[in-house]
Every structure is written in C-alpha cells, then in structure tokens.
Amino acid sequence: MTEDKSAQHGIQRHDTAGSTRAYVTLVTNEDYGKGAVALIRSLRITKTTADIVVLHTPALGGASREMLTTLGARLIEADLLPLSDAFNARHARRALHGTAPFTKGRKPDFHTPLDNFVKLRLWQLVEYESCIFIDADAIVLRNIDRLFAYPEFSAAPNVYESLRDFHRLNSGVFVARPSVATFSAMLQHLDRPDAFWPRTDQTFLQAFFPEWHGLPVFMNMLQYVWFTMPELWNWQSIHVLHYQYEKPWEANHPKTEALMPLIKLWHAFHDGDALPDLDSLPDPTAPSHLHQPAGQVGG
Structure with missing residues (x-):
C-alpha cells in the first residue's frame, strides 16, 4: 500500500509490520513500561498471531525499550499531539483534576492526563487493517483475537461501581480501524475552542463515536x-x-x-x-x- 505522509507525521517506525492485525498499547513513562511487560507476556501466553505494538513517547528509557523489544513487541515512538496551548492548560493534571476530581480512586503521581491523547495516534498505523488497543495497566487472561473482526468503534462500558455506568465507555480496551482520514477528523474535533474532555480520551472517544458498540464487561x-x-x-x-x-x-x-x-x-x-x-x-x-x-x- 502507498503510505500517506500524514501516517508518518509524529510517529517513528523502525521496522515493518508482521501482520495485518495488531494489539496496541501506550507507554508514556517508565512506570507504564512495567505494565507493558506484564501485558505483553500475557498476550504471548494466549498464542495470538497478531503483532504487539508499543506506542511510546520519548520519556521511555533505553533499557525499558530493549526489554519490550526482547519480549517481541514492535516499538513505535510517538510525539504528543499538536494541541493548542489553551487545550494543554485545560487538560494539565492540576487543572483537570481540579475541575473534574477523581472521587472513587487515586490516580498515581506518574499519571499525566495529557499523555492519554497520544492513544489517538493508533489511527495513524495504517499498515494494519484492524487494531485492538489495550491499556498498559491490563493483562489478557484468555485469547481475544476474535475482536479483530468486531466493528469500529467497539469498547466495554466503564462499569466498576454500579450497573448505571453502562452508558459510559472505558477506553482501556477498544477495537479500531486505522485511517488517516479518521485521525485528521479527530484532531479537528478534539481541539475546538473551549473544548474540555473531563475523562480525557474516554470522554472524547465517546463523543466522536456516539454509536459505539458495547463489548461485554x-x-x-x-x-x-x-x-x-x-x-x-x-x-x-x-x-x-x-x-x-x-x-x-x-x-x-x-x-x-x-x-x-x-x-x-x-x-x-x-x-x-x-x-x-x-x-x-x-x-x-x-x-x-x-x-x-x-x-x-x-x-
């Protein structure tokens, strides 16, 4: 296939895809690098034949990159999204948590809300026909390769306190179809004047895909x-x-x-x-x- 330049901007590939399908996770610091180790090992145990891709920011150190590569992951370096200063100020950790505080659990100190939006660069991975995104703080216990055939955008609900939360999606696991056109549309929708996404990428994705398909909890x-x-x-x-x-x-x-x-x-x-x-x-x-x-x- 002919790669669009938009699929290259902001990410650095160092090798080629080994499949048309990929599990993708995001690692934005050394702590989430630890999570990715467990996630990759869990995926290997399920005997998946798909690629395992780690989108990572420059903050990930060399030793961690080497470890993830040794485990068989395909590493792709990703820049933060090109967002306005006003958007970044509204979604900085202190500002975001002050406006939309977490009351049910504690976000660790190494969690940076703005990093979550890098997840959208998955749509630039047009060498893949289908991707399953999984947060780096998760492990896969059983093979889920069948989800590659699920439609975009499929995600499970954000159910952890009450069944009333079935109307909200959780972006820790979702099925997507990479597309430069979709990524471009996302950037235009994301950084509109006064746009505020209280649950960062989760709120945004639910607004961008209002007819999202529900996966089982x-x-x-x-x-x-x-x-x-x-x-x-x-x-x-x-x-x-x-x-x-x-x-x-x-x-x-x-x-x-x-x-x-x-x-x-x-x-x-x-x-x-x-x-x-x-x-x-x-x-x-x-x-x-x-x-x-x-x-x-x-x-």
Whole structure:
C-alpha cells in the first residue's frame, strides 16, 4: 500500500509490520513500561498471531525499550499531539483534576492526563487493517483475537461501581480501524475552542463515536469490581483484567489489602512466574475466598 505522509507525521517506525492485525498499547513513562511487560507476556501466553505494538513517547528509557523489544513487541515512538496551548492548560493534571476530581480512586503521581491523547495516534498505523488497543495497566487472561473482526468503534462500558455506568465507555480496551482520514477528523474535533474532555480520551472517544458498540464487561474487567460488585466477578469469563486507578506495581497503595489476589496475579505475569489455574481461582463471593487470609490467591 502507498503510505500517506500524514501516517508518518509524529510517529517513528523502525521496522515493518508482521501482520495485518495488531494489539496496541501506550507507554508514556517508565512506570507504564512495567505494565507493558506484564501485558505483553500475557498476550504471548494466549498464542495470538497478531503483532504487539508499543506506542511510546520519548520519556521511555533505553533499557525499558530493549526489554519490550526482547519480549517481541514492535516499538513505535510517538510525539504528543499538536494541541493548542489553551487545550494543554485545560487538560494539565492540576487543572483537570481540579475541575473534574477523581472521587472513587487515586490516580498515581506518574499519571499525566495529557499523555492519554497520544492513544489517538493508533489511527495513524495504517499498515494494519484492524487494531485492538489495550491499556498498559491490563493483562489478557484468555485469547481475544476474535475482536479483530468486531466493528469500529467497539469498547466495554466503564462499569466498576454500579450497573448505571453502562452508558459510559472505558477506553482501556477498544477495537479500531486505522485511517488517516479518521485521525485528521479527530484532531479537528478534539481541539475546538473551549473544548474540555473531563475523562480525557474516554470522554472524547465517546463523543466522536456516539454509536459505539458495547463489548461485554468481561473484555475489560475493571479491578474495583472485585470489591464493589463481587457478584459480577467470574474468573471463568474474564478475558482482560484492567487495573484502573491504583497500579499493581505500586508499593503499598491504598487498596493493596483489598486487591491483593489481583496484585499477586499481575506480578506472576510480570515476573514470568508459574501461573495459577484461572478457572480454579475463587471468586470474591465464594466461601473459600471469604475464609482465606488476606493475600492468598486460591490453592
């Protein structure tokens, strides 16, 4: 295919695609680099045949890049989007959290809201026919290659506290079709005068794709469901586990005790340790779990 120059601007490819399909994640600093290690290892275990692409900003260090490459990822360096100074000021961490504060969980200090918009550069990856984006703070527990055939724009709802949240999408997992025309339209829609996206890329994507297709919550199971809606948790159904808010690699974060079984599972993927039988793990409502000491993950 002939590559449009717009597909090259702002990103640097160092090799060619090995497939027409790709899993894509975004890494904007060293912390999310840790997350990407676990994500890539989890995808490899599912035996996917798709490429695994890491979009990363220049903030990712050389050692982390080498590690991700060793794991078989295709690295593509991505610049921040060309946004106006006024837009950047409105969406800077302090300004954004002051206007639309997080009240249910804690965003870590290394989280920079403006970085989230780099996710839109996925639409510049026109060498791929279909992409599944997965946030770097997630792990894939079962093969989800079938999602490549799903339409744009498919995403799971932002359900982690109440079933009333089914109307809001969560951009931690979504299906997209790269297109220079779509990317150009996104930039025009994104940075309009006085535009404000309180949940950054999530609010924007829901506005840009108002008729988005809903995926099951099990395709993007948010970790808070573990203690807020335990009756919704079922290990045999969960395909992607997403560690929203506090991250599993943070030492002693505020939800450590409540989420310890999920944290230990993430570390097993990250460290390359032996994994438990997912189907035998106790759900949070199971009697065997209720009587376990904090920190145990099944038998």
